[in-house]
Amino acid sequence: PTQLGIRSQHTYLNTYSFAHHESCAALENREQTAVRLYDLAKAFDTVPHDQLLAMLKHYGFGHSALTFFEGFLRGWRKTVFYNGGVSTAAPISSGVKQGSILGPTLFLLFANDLAYQFDELKGEIYLYADDTTVLATGTSDAELDGRLNFCDALISEWCNANSLVLNTTKTQDLRFRLNGLLESSENFLGLRMDSRLCWNTHIDELRSQLAISNFALRRLSTAVSFPVLRSAFFALFMSRVT
Numbered sequence: 432p433t434q435l436g437i438r439s440q441h442t443y444l445n446t447y448s449f450a451h452h453e454s455c456a457a458l459e460n461r462e463q464t465a466v467r468l469y470d471l472a473k474a475f476d477t478v479p480h481d482q483l484l485a486m487l488k489h490y491g492f493g494h495s496a497l498t499f500f501e502g503f504l505r506g507w508r509k510t511v512f513y514n515g516g517v518s519t520a521a522p523i524s525s526g527v528k529q530g531s532i533l534g535p536t537l538f539l540l541f542a543n544d545l546a547y548q549f550d551e552l553k554g555e556i557y558l559y560a561d562d563t564t565v566l567a568t569g570t571s572d573a574e575l576d577g578r579l580n581f582c583d584a585l586i587s588e589w590c591n592a593n594s595l596v597l598n599t600t601k602t603q604d605l606r607f608r609l610n611g612l613l614e615s616s617e618n619f620l621g622l623r624m625d626s627r628l629c630w631n632t633h634i635d636e637l638r639s640q641l642a643i644s645n646f647a648l649r650r651l652s653t654a655v656s657f658p659v660l661r662s663a664f665f666a667l668f669m670s671r672v673t
Contacts, residue, residue: 446559447622453555453566454607454628462568463575463606466624468617469586470601474561475529475538479594480504483527483541490540503533525594535560541593548585559620579604637671644668 450466457464484501492500504527508520527541528534538561545563546556557564565582569575583602590597603617608626616625616632623633644667651663 446557446564446620447624449555450557450564450566450619451628457566457568458607458609458628462570463572464566464568465575465579465604465606466619467565467567467579467582468603468605468619469563469565470598471561471563471590472596472598474542474595475534476526477595478527478538478541479525481524482593483537486541486544500533500537504537545586545589548589562620564619575606640671641668644671 454464454466480501483504484497487500488497505522507523509523510520511518527537529538542558542561546558555566557566563586565579565586567575567578567582569578587597589595605615605617605619605624606626607628609628616623618624623636625632647667648660648664651660655663
């Protein structure tokens, strides 16, 4: 199991690289290979504080550390403004702040044990923050389908036990083939992965996006100063290629 999200010297490219390497190795062994991409609905906002603190205690955090984290998590209240009125303030009992320093780290600690639900599965699981990718292999389509269904059951059970919601409408499948026509492609952490493990689909999409960005920059070049144009270049062009 591999957790690569929000870690120093790790990016989404590491997740893609690991999945690509393992897929190629399985195909060379003449195994059926597929990845299933899972999406957790509002994952950072739904982490229950009680269960998070219990998990930190299970990991060996001492009393002082737990008191600190409890102070960080608890004590917040929320109100709703609707139709000109404001609701009564209610305590917030779930969620970690994604934009804070501690929030993403706490989420990684909370989600980390998901990977160990897959010890009995022949395959790999890759976690990148709240994105979960499972790579499964099998000697036949039937065996592969069985393992993917087993993944669904494990993740659904884990989500139910931890008060998280799996967004089943956004679950995506991609089966790999080294020959034949291109069957499908899916967005994998910002990269377009296709069923032949090729980059053609991703390159075509990126080329189209960069052409639009280039056109916008040409129009801006006669209307704004160089510092503004430089900022636009990094925002519109470089953000797509790095």
